[in-house]
Amino acid sequence: MPDSSTSLLVADGKAALTSYAAYTQQGGYQALRQALGQMSPADIIAEVQAAGLRGRGGSGVSAASKMSLVANAQAQEGQRYVVCNAYDADTRSLAAQALLERNPHAVLEGIALAAYAVGATEAFLYLRSTREPAAQTAQAALREAVEQGALGRNIFGSRFSLAITAVGVERGFMGGEETSMLEIIKGRPMKAQQRPPYPTEVGLYAQPTLVQNAETLANLPTIIARGAQAFKATGSQTTSGAKLLTVLAPGQTTGALVELPFGATLAQALRDARVEVSEATARAVVVGGMEGGALPLAQLDTPFDFESLQELGAIVGAGVIEALPANTCMAHWAMERATYLSKESCGKCVPCRVGVKRVAGLLEGIISGLGTQNDLTVLTEFSQYIPDGSLCGFGVNAVHPIVTAMQYFADDFTAHLEGRCPTGTCEPVRAHRYATKHVL
Numbered sequence: 001m002p003d004s005s006t007s008l009l010v011a012d013g014k015a016a017l018t019s020y021a022a023y024t025q026q027g028g029y030q031a032l033r034q035a036l037g038q039m040s041p042a043d044i045i046a047e048v049q050a051a052g053l054r055g056r057g058g059s060g061v062s063a064a065s066k067m068s069l070v071a072n073a074q075a076q077e078g079q080r081y082v083v084c085n086a087y088d089a090d091t092r093s094l095a096a097q098a099l100l101e102r103n104p105h106a107v108l109e110g111i112a113l114a115a116y117a118v119g120a121t122e123a124f125l126y127l128r129s130t131r132e133p134a135a136q137t138a139q140a141a142l143r144e145a146v147e148q149g150a151l152g153r154n155i156f157g158s159r160f161s162l163a164i165t166a167v168g169v170e171r172g173f174m175g176g177e178e179t180s181m182l183e184i185i186k187g188r189p190m191k192a193q194q195r196p197p198y199p200t201e202v203g204l205y206a207q208p209t210l211v212q213n214a215e216t217l218a219n220l221p222t223i224i225a226r227g228a229q230a231f232k233a234t235g236s237q238t239t240s241g242a243k244l245l246t247v248l249a250p251g252q253t254t255g256a257l258v259e260l261p262f263g264a265t266l267a268q269a270l271r272d273a274r275v276e277v278s279e280a281t282a283r284a285v286v287v288g289g290m291e292g293g294a295l296p297l298a299q300l301d302t303p304f305d306f307e308s309l310q311e312l313g314a315i316v317g318a319g320v321i322e323a324l325p326a327n328t329c330m331a332h333w334a335m336e337r338a339t340y341l342s343k344e345s346c347g348k349c350v351p352c353r354v355g356v357k358r359v360a361g362l363l364e365g366i367i368s369g370l371g372t373q374n375d376l377t378v379l380t381e382f383s384q385y386i387p388d389g390s391l392c393g394f395g396v397n398a399v400h401p402i403v404t405a406m407q408y409f410a411d412d413f414t415a416h417l418e419g420r421c422p423t424g425t426c427e428p429v430r431a432h433r434y435a436t437k438h439v440l
């Protein structure tokens, strides 16, 4: 757990900071008052840069660099936007939901600080409409902040005004993809868009737009109020601060939320969540969510950080860590992930739309006892081809399950080629080899 004064979570047993009064009693909105009264937009970006804040939404891009790009991009009549992603694309992730339910004003204050820094007067809080307590708490906090003069016209008597609109949607996994999100806010069909140009230059209504994860933005009040150095006291050499992680025990679908300093190990995350894993109870630990990579238990000493996870084929991603039961056949697990992802793909580009489906089909054949050695070669080829040719991060990350399953659990695949399931759990799912009419 990080230093409690930089923690985003309100500790269990303590009252949630949902009301304006409760939040301000804890020093809330001081950062925004200070920023509007004493700091220029460039000062804010410089402080965020000094703090080394990286995006919590999976990419790990420097938050200050993104803010600078938006602040310096050409905008018609100076119109810029901020979009706060509080959607939790992986429905098992509790991060944005917990923030909105227990500390919504930290998110709103973060949005206001970011908007002031980039020169935006309009922002959107994008969330899952089906997570009703979180959506309702966020909207109530928004109304109260406007009533108290912390948002809206001439915030705290300054010349800075900001309107925040809450947008509640339920659009599956791809609803959390940055360009899809902008299309949805505009009322258009959900399809990812070609980049470049990036939203930092041509975003919402073709204007420069800062799209930032709710957790990233919720860190801004701490950075401004306590200073970059205090924020940097938690975290690793490459990534400052902590990450909200959802940790699932073997066989569980509901996880425990923990706040882990970057650089602490995967084993520490499991301990913090009181999830015990051993060879007797778990086969692998999947790091990153539905597009995350499966790591053997021998890798539990790996630091949780963007680069160290990437080296092993896993990702920070949705911030979900999931222990798989000891009797999991990893070929079957990879098939289930590929099947799920093939259904969530928006279908705009061929490598992802067709490629992920073919991976799922090949895996169905393998676990049904119809696989050949050549299928493994084709799967390896697809694992390179799909991310190389995909338009958005969904396709780039979609191969992590299959790549890591084949890398660390190769015996599970070869056992199936020899006609047996290594854990005795697989049932055939198809009677014929996978065939596709699609032309690649």
Ligand code: SF4
Binding pocket: 174, 192, 193, 344, 345, 346, 347, 348, 349, 350, 352, 353, 390, 391, 392, 393, 394, 395, 396
């Ligand atoms: S990579 Fe997949 S999700 Fe992304 S645009 Fe292409 S088809 Fe859509």
